[in-house]
Amino acid sequence: xxxxxxxxxxxxxxxxxxxxxxxxxxxxxxxxxxxxxxxxxxxxxxxxxxxxxxxxxxxxxxxxxxxxxxxxxxxxxxxxxxxxxxxxxxxxxxxxxxxxxxxxxxxxxxxxxxxxxxxxxxxxxxxxxxxxxxxxxxxxxxxxxxxxxxxxxxxxxxxxxxxxxxxxxxxxxxxxxxxxxxxxxxxxxxxxxxxxxxxxxxxxxxxxxxxxxxxxxxxxxxxxxxxxxxxxxxxxxxxxxxxxxxxxxxxxxxxxxxxxxxxxxxxxxxxxxxxxxxxxxxxxxxxxxxxxxxxxxxxxxxxxxxxxxxxxxxxxxxxxxxxxx
Amino acid sequence: xxxxxxxxxxxxxxxxxxxxxxxxxxxxxxxxxxxxxxxxxxxxxxxxxxxxxxxxxxxxxxxxxxxxxxxxxxxxxxxxxxxxxxxxxxxxxxxxxxxxxxxxxxxxxxxxxxxxxxxxxxxxxxxxxxxxxxxxxxxxxxxxxxxxxxxxxxxxxxxxxxxxxxxxxxxxxxxxxxxxxxxxxxxxxxxxxxxxxxxxxxxxxxxxxxxxxxxxxxxxxxxxxxxxxxxxxxxxxxxxxxxxxxxxxxxxxxxxxxxxxxxxxxxxxxxxxxxxxxxxxxxxxxxxxxxxxxxxxxxxxxxxxxxxxxxxxxxxxxxxxxxxx
Numbered sequence: 001x002x003x004x005x006x007x008x009x010x011x012x013x014x015x016x017x018x019x020x021x022x023x024x025x026x027x028x029x030x031x032x033x034x035x036x037x038x039x040x041x042x043x044x045x046x047x048x049x050x051x052x053x054x055x056x057x058x059x060x061x062x063x064x065x066x067x068x069x070x071x072x073x074x075x076x077x078x079x080x081x082x083x084x085x086x087x088x089x090x091x092x093x094x095x096x097x098x099x100x101x102x103x104x105x106x107x108x109x110x111x112x113x114x115x116x117x118x119x120x121x122x123x124x125x126x127x128x129x130x131x132x133x134x135x136x137x138x139x140x141x142x143x144x145x146x147x148x149x150x151x152x153x154x155x156x157x158x159x160x161x162x163x164x165x166x167x168x169x170x171x172x173x174x175x176x177x178x179x180x181x182x183x184x185x186x187x188x189x190x191x192x193x194x195x196x197x198x199x200x201x202x203x204x205x206x207x208x209x210x211x212x213x214x215x216x217x218x219x220x221x222x223x224x225x226x227x228x229x230x231x232x233x234x235x236x237x238x239x240x241x242x243x244x245x246x247x248x249x250x251x252x253x254x255x256x257x258x259x260x261x262x263x264x265x266x267x268x269x270x271x272x273x274x275x276x277x278x279x280x281x282x283x284x285x286x287x288x289x290x291x292x293x294x295x296x297x298x299x300x301x302x303x304x305x306x307x308x309x310x311x312x313x314x315x316x317x318x319x320x321x322x323x324x325x
Numbered sequence: 326x327x328x329x330x331x332x333x334x335x336x337x338x339x340x341x342x343x344x345x346x347x348x349x350x351x352x353x354x355x356x357x358x359x360x361x362x363x364x365x366x367x368x369x370x371x372x373x374x375x376x377x378x379x380x381x382x383x384x385x386x387x388x389x390x391x392x393x394x395x396x397x398x399x400x401x402x403x404x405x406x407x408x409x410x411x412x413x414x415x416x417x418x419x420x421x422x423x424x425x426x427x428x429x430x431x432x433x434x435x436x437x438x439x440x441x442x443x444x445x446x447x448x449x450x451x452x453x454x455x456x457x458x459x460x461x462x463x464x465x466x467x468x469x470x471x472x473x474x475x476x477x478x479x480x481x482x483x484x485x486x487x488x489x490x491x492x493x494x495x496x497x498x499x500x501x502x503x504x505x506x507x508x509x510x511x512x513x514x515x516x517x518x519x520x521x522x523x524x525x526x527x528x529x530x531x532x533x534x535x536x537x538x539x540x541x542x543x544x545x546x547x548x549x550x551x552x553x554x555x556x557x558x559x560x561x562x563x564x565x566x567x568x569x570x571x572x573x574x575x576x577x578x579x580x581x582x583x584x585x586x587x588x589x590x591x592x593x594x595x596x597x598x599x600x601x602x603x604x605x606x607x608x609x610x611x612x613x614x615x616x617x618x619x620x621x622x623x624x625x626x627x628x629x630x631x632x633x634x635x636x637x638x639x640x641x642x643x644x645x646x647x648x649x650x
Contacts, residue, residue, distance in 0.1 A: 030473035104410040115465035140440035148355035
């Protein structure tokens with residue numbers, strides 16, 4: 001079976017599970033928006049990583065389905081609450097919950113998603129259920145911390161590249177690492193396998209975020225699925241902006257500082273900032289960063305026994321991180 | 326040791342645990358308001374019930390401390406999010422989180438409280454940890470459902486007493502039942518003991534809410550700690566209002582319907598509504614309801630082996646439910 005086919009099959013299993021898992025309908029003020037969220041699609045990266053990580057340590061993916069769905073629901077909880085906090089109107093091409101309903105509904109739907117995530121995770125049949133639940137919980141704690149840093153950084157003038165890396169480690173990297181670690185736990189992996197897959201997840205999650213920053217500036221709008229230059233318009237303190245700031249002097253530095261002070265760039269100025277990102281070396285730095293993480297992540301995979309699942313993980317890494325740019 | 330002294334000792338242990346459990350300080354935008362919430366005091370009814378339920382089945386309360394604190398943190402999560410949804414300015418005599426900080430902070434602090442609740446619960450050393458975590462999770466699911474019903478009922482004209490009882494069973498009763506059941510699980514109680522304590526919790530939780538409705542109308546402001554007549558001012562669909570509506574005719578029924586339609590009573594009208602509650606028999610019905618629940622709850626305790634802890638639970642029931650009115 002080709003890698004693409006296997007990915008699409010695993011993704012379908014997760015999608016099917018999510019539809020079947022939630023049979024409740026009442027109160028409908030809660031379950032209607034909740035099902036709306038889970039039917040919103042997405043790449044299902046995290047649940048597929050759970051399944052592959054279980055498989056790669058010798059486990060059966062059937063045993064990891066509950067945990068896999070639990071992780072995806074948890075991810076959706078973070079999206080619903082983050083969208084309220086970020087005042088985001090749309091997600092995956094559809095109105096967000098607080099836009100289509102209201103903020104109160106979105107708060108409650110998020111809470112219920114988190115509860116259901118645990119409910120489904122805890123169906124996992126494993127003697128290591130305590131570890132599984134603890135790793136999952138550490139993930140929730142760190143995601144909240146990451147989001148808190150993210151909101152802090154929006155209004156704080158001085159943010160360093162290191163601050164940014166701490167934030168994305170918690171906000172994005174941790175949940176990917178939780179996915180791979182929980183998959184390995186369900187598959188009853190050894191301590192070494194767990195450590196390798198955890199580190200792999202951290203690296204991939206972090207690289208994925210930096211690459212997302214990069215695609216906002218140099219991506220192909222159609223392939224990326226988001227409006228290019230959005231981060232610049234919002235003045236978001238991305239890896240590129242912080243790295244360019246660190247590397248610039250004179251007029252360029254002043255322009256970047258103004259961008260932060262004004263909370264965003266005018267539409268006509270996007271091109272100018274792209275030039276600064278290019279000439280300052282920030283774009284190359286981001287590319288190098290992602291490239292190094294990919295190499296390191298694949299190095300972690302090499303610590304695992306050779307298998308079809310390991311090859312698949314390696315392909316998945318490239319698929320996630322070598323998006324066209 | 327007197328019952329009062331034992332209660333105050335158990336309460337202090339929970340308070341101390343909560344202060345010591347959370348050592349994190351960063352990001353301070355998250356942990357400062359979070360600690361503010363947990364330092365807000367309260368009667369610690371649920372965690373004390375966890376400890377007593379562990380003890381009454383022959384367990385050691387030291388083993389139940391983690392679960393006990395986990396339950397209290399979970400309860401505080403619901404308060405922080407409910408206060409946003411209810412637009413409540415004050416809680417326990419202090420500004421609510423979304424008032425003192427803002428809604429975004431309150432959403433995130435609530436999420437983090439829920440994560441920490443699991444984090445601390447999962448420290449419990451018990452072979453029954455999966456059951457403990459599942460009962461806890463069922464509690465979170467039902468609390469969300471109860472809150473969804475509560476918000477639905479605010480804008481729905483036709484709400485029956487049965488609708489109301491379903492709502493408080495989920496929103497208030499369930500969490501008390503979760504407390505007693507988890508205590509019994511930590512103490513490794515038998516299935517019969519678990520069932521008795523679960524039913525006891527449901528009854529006490531439900532009676533506690535109906536009594537709260539009652540105290541709003543006929544309580545002593547100083548002892549109650551809340552402004553009397555608040556529910557009437559807001560037109561809240563309490564047990565009393567719904568029961569009075571069911572029992573009234575003619576002019577009184579019209580007045581009650583107007584109260585609902587107008588979303589509350591003018592200050593000068595509170596006395597008039599109290600009269601209707603009295604003459605319709607709604608107040609007596611609420612008193613009888615609470616009284617019957619107390620008798621039934623104590624009946625459940627009688628199914629347990631006699632012990633000092635059982636006597637203490639019986640006293641605790643009276644203490645909670647025989648507040649002055």
